[in-house]
Amino acid sequence: MSPTDTDMGTGTGTDEGTRSPAPPPLHEVREVEEGVYAYLQPNGGWCLNNAGILLAKDGVVVVDTAATEARARMLRQTVQALSARPVTVVVNTHSHGDHTFGNYLFADSATVVAHEQAAAEMAEHGMALQGLWPGVDWGRIELSLPRVTFSDRMTLSTDGLRVQLLHIGPGHTAGDVVVWLPDHRVLFTGDLVFSGSTPFVLMGSLTGSLQVLDRLRALEPLHVVPGHGPAGGPDLLDMNADYLRWVRGLARSGLADGLTPLELARSADLGPYAQLLDSERLVCNLIRAYAEESGLPPAAPLDVQSAFEEMITLCGGLPHCEA
Numbered sequence: 001m002s003p004t005d006t007d008m009g010t011g012t013g014t015d016e017g018t019r020s021p022a023p024p025p026l027h028e029v030r031e032v033e034e035g036v037y038a039y040l041q042p043n044g045g046w047c048l049n050n051a052g053i054l055l056a057k058d059g060v061v062v063v064d065t066a067a068t069e070a071r072a073r074m075l076r077q078t079v080q081a082l083s084a085r086p087v088t089v090v091v092n093t094h095s096h097g098d099h100t101f102g103n104y105l106f107a108d109s110a111t112v113v114a115h116e117q118a119a120a121e122m123a124e125h126g127m128a129l130q131g132l133w134p135g136v137d138w139g140r141i142e143l144s145l146p147r148v149t150f151s152d153r154m155t156l157s158t159d160g161l162r163v164q165l166l167h168i169g170p171g172h173t174a175g176d177v178v179v180w181l182p183d184h185r186v187l188f189t190g191d192l193v194f195s196g197s198t199p200f201v202l203m204g205s206l207t208g209s210l211q212v213l214d215r216l217r218a219l220e221p222l223h224v225v226p227g228h229g230p231a232g233g234p235d236l237l238d239m240n241a242d243y244l245r246w247v248r249g250l251a252r253s254g255l256a257d258g259l260t261p262l263e264l265a266r267s268a269d270l271g272p273y274a275q276l277l278d279s280e281r282l283v284c285n286l287i288r289a290y291a292e293e294s295g296l297p298p299a300a301p302l303d304v305q306s307a308f309e310e311m312i313t314l315c316g317g318l319p320h321c322e323a
Contacts, residue, residue, distance in 0.1 A: 026071070029053075029078055030231060032223045033184040035161070037082065039075060041066070044197050044229030045277045047098040047133070047323035052179060052188045052225060053079055056158035059088030062110070063179050063188045064227075065102025067129070067323045069139025072102025089113055089156055091165060092146060093190025093227065094173045095121035097129035098323065103144035113154070114146035115167045117175030122146070132308065133321045170205040170299035171212040172227070178216065185222035192216070192240075195229030197277035199240050202284035202307055205298030206244055213241045229277075243273055247282070251289035261286035262310050280315040283307070 028040045035055035041048040052063030060083050066072040079087060086109040092100050095118040103112050114122070122145055130138050156163040162183050169176040172191040179188040191200065192212055201209050217237050225231045254264035265283040273279065284307045291302060312318055 027074060027078070029082075032225065032231060033181075033186055036181060036184055036186050038188075038223075038225045038231045039078060040229075040231065041071065043277065043322075044195065044226075046319055046321040047129075047136070049098045049191075049228055050188075050225055050231075051075055051099075053082060054158075054161060054163060054181070055083050055085070056088075056161040056163075058159040059085050059109075061089045061091065061156060061158060061161070061163060062087050062106060063091050064093055064099040064190065065090065065105070067098035067101050068137060069102075069105075069141055070137070071323065072105050075102060076105050086110075088158075091156075091177065091179055092118060092122075093178065093188065093192075094118050094176045095125065096173070096191070097125075097127065099190065099227070100144075101127075101129075101138075101141045104142040107144050111148055112144060112146040113148045113150075113156075113165065115175040115177050116149040116151055118173065118177070119146040119149045119175075121173065121175060133318070133323070135318075136321055136323050138323075168212050168215050170208040172199075172201060172204045172209065174204060174299040176204070176212070180219060180221075182219075185220065186225070187216065187219060187221035187223065188225045189216065189227060191227035193224060193226040193236050194240060194276075195226040195232055195236050197228050198273070198279055198281040198285075199243055200278075200281045200284065201244070201288050202281075202302065203299070203304065204288070205292065206248055206285065206289045207292055208298040210241055210244055210248075213237045213244075243276075244285075246271075246273065247285045247289055248293075251286050251293055254286065255290060255293055261290055262314060265314055278319060280311045280319055283310045283314045 030038045032038050037053040039051040047067040054061040066075050087106045090106050090110045090112045092114040154165040164180045166178050176192050224236045261283050287307050
């Protein structure tokens with residue numbers, strides 16, 4: 001089936017007779033299988049997450065929402081253009097605001113579903129993400145928490161579409177959920193998988209992420225829709241695993257040499273990973289790797305604010321966010 005793309009970006013020149021390069025599209029919509037759409041927000045950097053739109057006979061399932069009011073409204077408009085049926089379920093793959101802040105725009109018809117740990121984190125942290133990027137135009141956001149939670153797995157009751165929700169973390173966080181369509185072999189991973197941008201395990205587990213990727217590979221997906229960046233195939237699982245194994249090896253050598261995570265990140269040769277967006281995440285990944293190599297359990301709480309400040313130091317300023 002040929003992909004269907006929707007490009008809502010526009011660009012005009014600033015001087016008469018001169019045309020500036022067109023900006024990237026605000027989003028793209030790709031039909032990966034019949035009635036199963038990936039909603040992609042280029043370029044997949046900070047807070048530019050992906051979502052999913054699943055068309056069942058009795059309603060629509062939305063996988064994740066978006067960070068700002070404007071972007072969440074664009075997602076809702078896209079859903080309405082694809083189907084006149086109501087959105088009956090919104091699945092949050094994890095707690096972070098770029099995947100959850102738009103929940104409230106679907107609350108009139110939809111039940112929000114998430115893992116129980118993700119729901120607890122959403123209630124605890126609220127709108128904290130906005131404080132990390134005060135320059136972003138977040139718009140008017142209302143916190144809309146999950147009304148249904150589960151601990152292990154859940155199958156959605158949809159007509160004509162088998163949708164399985166699987167908790168297989170900790171990975172990116174302690175409450176990650178993947179959305180698996182076994183009849184279509186389509187996997188929505190949330191931030192357990194990144195494409196074209198640097199994985200991020202500060203609030204989860206490096207060791208757990210590698211185990212998760214093995215379990216996702218065993219599902220034998222045909223299509224993989226990551227939490228950020230272009231959709232692809234199962235090779236995305238291997239690419240993320242390769243990066244995380246590299247970070248683990250780097251952390252072990254850094255600990256042996258007595259280097260701090262920041263010192264190690266500054267001196268590291270990124271090699272093939274230099275091309276990934278948001279490479280400053282390395283220091284946060286090393287902080288988690290150091291903790292686990294020192295015996296701290298997976299997903300044990302770390303000082304996120306301090307780690308973020310280390311990341312700011314590494315990249316010489318606030319990481320760029322185009323949300």
